[in-house]
Amino acid sequence: MLEIHNLSISFQRNRASFDRETLSVVSDISLSVQPGEIVALIGASGAGKSLVAHALLGLLPANATMSGEFIFKGKRLSPAGIQELRGREIALIPQSVTHLNPLTRVGKQVYRSARLSGRCADTAHTSCDRTFARYQLADTVKSMYPFQISRGMARRVLTATATAGNANLIIADEPTTGLDPEVSEQSLAHLKELATQGKGVVLITHDLENGVQIADTLVVLYEGMTVEITPARALEENDLIMHPYTRSLWQALPRNGFMSLPPTPSSSTLNRNGCLFAERCPQARPGCRQSAPSLRRVNHKLVRCNHVAG
Numbered sequence: 001m002l003e004i005h006n007l008s009i010s011f012q013r014n015r016a017s018f019d020r021e022t023l024s025v026v027s028d029i030s031l032s033v034q035p036g037e038i039v040a041l042i043g044a045s046g047a048g049k050s051l052v053a054h055a056l057l058g059l060l061p062a063n064a065t066m067s068g069e070f071i072f073k074g075k076r077l078s079p080a081g082i083q084e085l086r087g088r089e090i091a092l093i094p095q096s097v098t099h100l101n102p103l104t105r106v107g108k109q110v111y112r113s114a115r116l117s118g119r120c121a122d123t124a125h126t127s128c129d130r131t132f133a134r135y136q137l138a139d140t141v142k143s144m145y146p147f148q149i150s151r152g153m154a155r156r157v158l159t160a161t162a163t164a165g166n167a168n169l170i171i172a173d174e175p176t177t178g179l180d181p182e183v184s185e186q187s188l189a190h191l192k193e194l195a196t197q198g199k200g201v202v203l204i205t206h207d208l209e210n211g212v213q214i215a216d217t218l219v220v221l222y223e224g225m226t227v228e229i230t231p232a233r234a235l236e237e238n239d240l241i242m243h244p245y246t247r248s249l250w251q252a253l254p255r256n257g258f259m260s261l262p263p264t265p266s267s268s269t270l271n272r273n274g275c276l277f278a279e280r281c282p283q284a285r286p287g288c289r290q291s292a293p294s295l296r297r298v299n300h301k302l303v304r305c306n307h308v309a310g
């Protein structure tokens with residue numbers, strides 16, 4: 001359904017010396033999502049997860065430069081094509097609740113997006129009611145403005161907005177942040193249900209547990225690069241984790257002992273000639289700081305580490 005090929009994103013930044021520098025924040029990311037598949041994009045804050053979603057939807061800020069290509073249902077997406085599909089075929093549950101229109105009642109926003117994605121007036125109303133009920137939003141909330149509802153409610157309204165329609169691909173950017181555990185479980189279960197109906201889902205999360213719980217495939221990002229692409233069940237069933245960073249995320253889960261890594265070095269001191277994870281990697285060797293690993297296929301997975309053997 002969706003293929004992303006070699007996506008790279010950079011920003012121009014002014015320096016104190018009045019010249020400009022290019023800051024590379026996403027490098028050469030490729031992934032694909034099939035109908036009925038949930039792909040989880042996993043990584044720490046700043047890894048580039050939201051930028052991947054924003055690039056796909058044509059929402060990057062003006063100072064961003066992007067290369068790479070998107071193929072949706074077999075066709076290469078042009079910027080105009082992206083505008084055409086956004087909200088209709090591809091729906092975003094954005095990370096920030098500021099994406100709600102502050103001047104429009106929330107019920108109207110959910111209804112509108114159901115209409116935009118192809119539902120007729122009647123089914124849009126029914127679907128709107130159903131999604132409100134599913135996310136435990138009382139009918140009275142429909143007539144409220146975004147400033148009158150809590151952040152948790154706003155997040156549920158955003159999820160309702162993206163899922164009330166007929167979109168074939170749902171991009172859910174940290175959809176459970178700020179939700180209580182019960183609603184968070186329901187939100188993940190709903191994404192799973194949408195996938196069962198044949199929709200493609202990209203779940204963006206810093207929480208590996210969420211990914212393992214519902215995703216088919218995990219794409220693990222570190223400093224804007226893919227370090228591992230693996231079936232999610234490989235972690236749960238066999239603990240077959242290849243990349244040391246994925247392993248450290250796994251070991252940091254409460255059920256695996258909360259083991260933590262040394263802090264991330266600042267991006268200005270990061271050695272970009274070698275492996276970006278080298279300063280924190282428990283398996284690092286001297287050579288890791290000299291040569292940057294490339295993404296390679298090992299045992300049907302993709303992994304970016306010089307020292308993983310098949």
Ligand SMILES: Nc1ncnc2c1ncn2[C@@H]1O[C@H](COP(=O)(O)OP(=O)(O)OP(=O)(O)O)[C@@H](O)[C@H]1O
Pocket residue numbers: 011025043044045046047048049050051052061063095206
């Ligand atoms: N407009 C911008 N100008 C310059 N740098 C930016 C801009 N937007 C994002 N970045 C940088 O790009 C990197 C990736 O940002 P992104 O928002 O994709 O991270 P993320 O993985 O979604 O993090 P989080 O989990 O905190 O949401 C960050 O280091 C961020 O500082």
Ligand code: SF4
Pocket residue numbers: 243244245275276277278279281282283284285288293304305306307308
């Ligand atoms: S290349 Fe070296 S530093 Fe990088 S992940 Fe592999 S072992 Fe660790």
Ligand SMILES: [Mg+2]
Pocket residue numbers: 049050051095173
């Ligand atoms: Mg983000």
